[in-house]
Amino acid sequence: MKIKHLVIGCSVLLSAHSAMAQQKPEDVIRNRQATFNVIAANVGRIKANLDGDYKKDQVVKAAAVIQAIANAGLNSLFVAGTDKGVGYHESQAKAELFDPANSKKVDEVVDNFNEQANQLALLTTIGDKAAVQAQFGKFRATCKACHDSFRVDSTAATPAPAPAK
Numbered sequence: 001m002k003i004k005h006l007v008i009g010c011s012v013l014l015s016a017h018s019a020m021a022q023q024k025p026e027d028v029i030r031n032r033q034a035t036f037n038v039i040a041a042n043v044g045r046i047k048a049n050l051d052g053d054y055k056k057d058q059v060v061k062a063a064a065v066i067q068a069i070a071n072a073g074l075n076s077l078f079v080a081g082t083d084k085g086v087g088y089h090e091s092q093a094k095a096e097l098f099d100p101a102n103s104k105k106v107d108e109v110v111d112n113f114n115e116q117a118n119q120l121a122l123l124t125t126i127g128d129k130a131a132v133q134a135q136f137g138k139f140r141a142t143c144k145a146c147h148d149s150f151r152v153d154s155t156a157a158t159p160a161p162a163p164a165k
């Protein structure tokens, strides 16, 4: 009886796993691009508060959204085989992001993002504006650290105009 339950349990797990594996690349890319836009929108919300009138409750909320995404794991957005394809537009993920040889470096940039996002969320609740400002700088550096290595430069993707004759 116990064994039978185990077998049923395993096959449920397996089918859940294969359902994930069957996720269409364009859906994965769309989800990834949408997630980064949600992150960016909340970064913008925090920046607006730091640049202008500082409303603590808005900053706490925005940082909490970013923290939740960070803790859910950016790695889950980087499904193998999704460096090429169209989500909302052509993916800007570099092939290097999915190369197992780079997994240590990817983990490093992802972990750094998580750590700084959690620290940011904490400081928005207990810190003053200056403390949040300083941590916000550290947090934003984690975007660049990953983009520099693993995101196609959006300007480079645009073909250079033909030289004027």
Ligand code: HEC
Pocket: 029, 032, 033, 034, 036, 037, 039, 040, 043, 074, 088, 090, 091, 092, 093, 094, 097, 109, 110, 113, 139, 140, 142, 143, 144, 146, 147, 150, 151
């Ligand atoms: C671990 C790597 C990593 C980190 C950290 C990261 N990004 Fe990105 N980001 C990417 C990749 C890869 C793409 C390209 C996604 C695609 O087009 O498939 C991207 C795309 C984007 C986009 C474009 C989304 C679109 O519409 O295509 C924005 C905006 C963005 N990131 C903002 C940020 C901000 C802001 C941060 C920091 C708060 C950040 N990212 C942190 C890897 C990262």
